[in-house]
Amino acid sequence: MPETQTSPRADLLPLSQRSGLVKPGIIGALTIAALAVPLSFNDYWINSIMIPMLVMGIAGVGLNLLMGFTGCVSIGSAAFMAVGAFSAYNLLLRVPVLPLPVVIILAGLIAAVFGVLFGLPSLRIKGFYLAASTLGAQFFFEWLFTNFSWFCNDNLSLTITAPRLELFGMDLKSVHGRYMIVSVTTLALVALAYSIVRSRIGREWIAVSDMETSATVIGIKVRARKLLAFGISSFYCGIAGVLWGFCYLQTSNAHSFDLDKSFEILFIVIIGGTASIFGNFIGAAFIVLTPIFLNLAVVGLGLTEHVNIGITTNLQRVLFGAMIVYILIKEPDGLYKLLQRAAAALSGACRRLRVTA
């Protein structure tokens, strides 16, 4: 995987140069989207499309901070989602005085602590070997949460359900309430991510990922920066886990955060674009929406009447895989880059039109 993060810096530059325009634009668009969507879409769209897309996008941001910016590969992201979800569950249950936002942040912090712990091997090993050691986190937490029923309050079926989702006495268990939690959290985390990558920390991360030795030479504390990346990355994943468990699934268990989920996050980062923030949401949209659209298209075109749905489902997978391969060949820097170029081409065309007119 390290080969794909060709030059994160080249990706960042145009962003920081044009940040005066791009950043407020994106934030503004997101804010409008967050406020407008619940009013216009029906439950299905919010529940099954918007919420999972935003939550997986947050997890993507988390992994991207670690992988895209700092250059440490991890395939244990879902484990930290599980830590977040189970921490939030136990905090809500056992410390009922805590308000929801505090619980979400605390759950993220607990995930961050474990992230730093499992990030320790990164001080010695790199690349593929580091990926293998993060895999350890994946198996460890799945084992922990299935074998010690204390974590799910001795529930017979080992599942956790959000005990309460409320803020200032408002019940947020409805679709719109859950969507508000997710969208507000997303906005806050995206803003935080932008300010981190554009700060000294972000620049030092990029230096570390470009070449560790030279980063050391210019006085960057490589070890501290790597551990910080693990911590912040897990913080994001932990919060994504809380939202996934309580605002999307509403009832989850350790297997809701299995290795498949980790790979899904990895694909979101690669397809969306390494070393980008907004790209993760495009990647998440692609991963979450494409299978649903393909499936709906099959139903809509009336193919189910004639063809066995098992066959069409397998065909959808083939098509989905082919799309991923095609995108990676055509645009190794991800969909975000593709979109940027498309926008540039469009504005160029407009300019030419104006000139000729």
Added chain:
Amino acid sequence: MYLRQLSYALLAAVLVSTSLQAVFAAGAHEGEQFYPLFTYRTGPYANVGTSIVAGQKDMLDYLNETEGGVNGVLNYMVECETSYDIDKGIECFDRYVGGHQGAPTATITGMSSGLFAATVERNRKHKMPHMTPGGGTATAIDGRFNEYQFSVMFDYWREAQIVVEYIAQRLGGHDKLKDQVIVTLYHDSGYGRETITPMKMLSEQYGFKDVQIPVAHPGIQQEAQWQRIRNEKADWVFFRSWGAMTPVGIKTAKRTGFPVDHIIGDIWATSEDDVRPAGDAAIGYTGVNIFPPGTDYELLKRIKETLYDKGKGDLKEMERFGTVYYNFGVITSLIYSEVLRTGHTKFGNRPITGEEAKWAYENLNIDQARLEDIGAVGLLAPLKLSRCNHQGESIQAKVIQWAGDGWDSTDWIEIDTQLFVPIFTAKAEELAKEQGVPKRDLPECEA
């Protein structure tokens, strides 16, 4: 160049949105009853899922063919593929809970215990019953706390009772259980662990020695466990297995010299797909069963006549007809269609909504006479639900034994249904309190 790509993207978007419109177009199936089929024709349990959905579909197609649906209300079915994945199942739930093309949904049958547990909140919100025969959670049987959850027929606590009852029958009396050693070899998951408490309680009641041995998922290495079973001098093994763990366990038992006919499999570990991969080692293997296999039931004969003899029917391989999982599908749709009939007695012969279906579930009574009418004697035990009891007022199961090319079977074994009820109620109450779910005010249940 990017303009071209953009126009491709636009074209794709137009295509997708038109097909979406077709999907959500209202009215095309008005006056029909919608039934979303949660399938797993792909993924790790595809062989099981393919048989189940074929049974579900065939049963309702049979009713569509012979009486134009249930009481003349046509069943409109659309499949939604979950691959036995909870996330996908939830997406299917949200997609179809509100009905489809003008036909209302009356029941969700997610065909997965995980999904059953994951949608509790959604069922309540949409007032949509979720039915799962044989699966689900034991705590869901109390209607005061689980208004829309119907885990009908069975649960793993009762399975433990059936197993002990069956062993007592084989030994010739409950008093003979005293010096027996019963090992529970379980899949180490929420599902597998459900029998730890009931087996402990039963061992205290009957005086047998209870030994619990876990097997980690996926369970394709069991040498150590079966060695321990030998050392414990086990008389019986209650095999709470799932998936690939089952044939591996049967073969390992054979190798270590444990008699296969003293293994009693779980309901999800006793099907053709479990014993066939184990080959000859599985001959004599027994297991608990609530979806009796076989093709001799009147109902199955009628399905074959109506569908397969005319080149219809969902199965591609006829040898799956009458297997445990195919019959599971038939039974699921049979219960569902009886629920619709019950609903029609109150609301008239028209498509019913989820909330109306809930009333129908709570007044469902499939008695012996009705079973004879349907031609399902022996296929399904009488099933009577109420507002208090969402599982069944009598609990019955068979124990079947693999003969190499088919199954031998005991008759229905009945157990004391009251034994674990106080525990279920206490647990349900605790869970409801934890989640802030209001208790339904049902005076008749407060006995």
